[in-house]
Amino acid sequence: MRFNSALLAAAAAAGTALAQRPTNTSICDYYTMALLKENNATNQYTLLTLLVNTAIIGNYTQPNVGVSVPGILNPNGMYNNTKVNLVPYFDGGLASTNEGGSMGVAKNFLDGGGAAPLMKNMPADDMTSNQ
Structure with missing residues (x-):
């Protein structure tokens, strides 16, 4: 966004x-x-x-x-009447980071609790998270 x-x-x-x-x-x-x-x-x-x-x-x-804001981590997101799911880019479901050269690496950026800590305005539930 x-x-x-x-x-x-x-x-x-x-x-x-x-x-x-x-x-x-x-x-x-x-x-x-x-x-x-x-x-x-x-x-x-x-x-x-x-x-x-x-x-x-x-x-x-x-x-x-x-004002309805679905959020980019909504697995049922829609764009131009097409279902869009960006969650695999953030939960380690895809080798989508720039690490690992041309192969990419899967990294779970939601390892510290995902949406739950964000709803409490915290980045993560622990101090070792990728969030």
Whole structure:
């Protein structure tokens, strides 16, 4: 997902249009205030965590404001009426990393619990994870 597309999703989630953001206010400052009510470094980090995790696992926060985000790890994803399953690229199902030269290597990036820790805004359930 391109970063600009993710920001548009955040704008829709906030229920505001990009045109309403003052030109002298950064996107990060504006949406941190709109979504988390106080603009500080901790909340900006939280905003980016929420944005990235939503792109990966789909809607997981409450309240959900009606913008459906399926997430790239949805095994039943659809694109142009074609089923798309990107999970094997992340769970070690395919030799898809750049390691291993021309053969590639399978690597499980979901070894630290997958979606469960992301739903708690954590990268993984343990300190040795590839997440």
